[in-house]
Amino acid sequence: MAIRCFVLDDEPLATDLLKEYISRLPDLQLVGVSNSPTQALLFLQQNAVDILFLDIQMPRLTGFDLLRPLNNRPKVIFTTAFREYALDSYEFDVVDFLVKPISFERFLQSVGKIYRFLPNSSPQPEVAETTRPAKEYQYFKVDKEMIKIDLDDILWIESLKDYVRIHTISGSLVSYLRISYLEEKLPPNKFVRIHKSFIVSLHHVQAIAASYIRVNNEELPIGRIYKARLDEILQGN
Known part of the structure; x- marks a missing residue:
């Protein structure tokens, strides 16, 4: 309801x-x-x-x-x-x-x-104190639906001007959002922008070189203006 x-x-x-x-x-x-x-x-x-x-x-x-x-x-x-x-x-x-x-x-x-x-609404499931914390998620508008995606499942996000392609462990989808908006909204301890066209999940990074980051066996370029911020985050880890 x-x-x-x-x-x-x-x-x-x-x-x-x-x-x-x-x-x-x-x-x-x-x-x-x-x-x-x-x-x-x-x-x-x-x-x-x-x-x-x-x-x-x-x-x-x-x-x-x-x-x-x-x-x-x-x-x-x-x-x-x-x-x-x-x-x-x-x-x-x-x-x-x-x-x-x-x-x-x-x-x-x-x-x-x-x-x-609200008594007529469906109650949310209770979570026992001994269970793991609930996963963080975000809803993305895809065509006429709102699709729920666990943030831990996102590999990287690719800018398509007024849209973004969200690459996840189970596939990719396109949503009507600007990458700059997601850069502000996604948790900075989990995601970092490495290029004008790419945001990557720190959890899924496989390797880092001077000019690229490898995620899910894909090499994504590191933009010059984003390199200093990336180095700062990596040194913090």
Whole structure:
């Protein structure tokens, strides 16, 4: 069952970011987005929403003011640049309180909490304390699907201008993303950019030479401007 989400923030850049995050997760269904608190209030009074991603400080109507008249109040994840609202926010039985700028990793933590608050959603499996830590993963849009890939399975990533080809231990796929975006989002302790066209997984590196890195028996070139950073990482290891 899809979790119906609504995003309200008076800043278009903030709503665009949350829309992009929500689009990566197939369990979430975006049913509305607004930069106007008054328009959002009318929508929420007439439509069922499971999770409301809500800014607090907005013109004419704060996030707190918007919630008070709602009879069927959705669960709320506050998104704000002001930490001082944290205590006041818990008057509304919030799921989480996110402080801008919001990373995708922090967004995922909030989404994980949703399953504890929504009785009709499928519960996430509990993990015994003695089991290994859960694998890190990322969702990638491939054609019309969001494909989940364990980060440990990625060998290297190849730039195709506005797209990337992700090479994994089980094959490759193409996703509509820029390599510069992934360079910022992937954990730096696991991945390093070695060229304008390549990011490699440090775990899967087989050999390193002056001009190339070998991964999965493929020699990938090391760009001149990336060599100093690569040497710094290798010396740290």
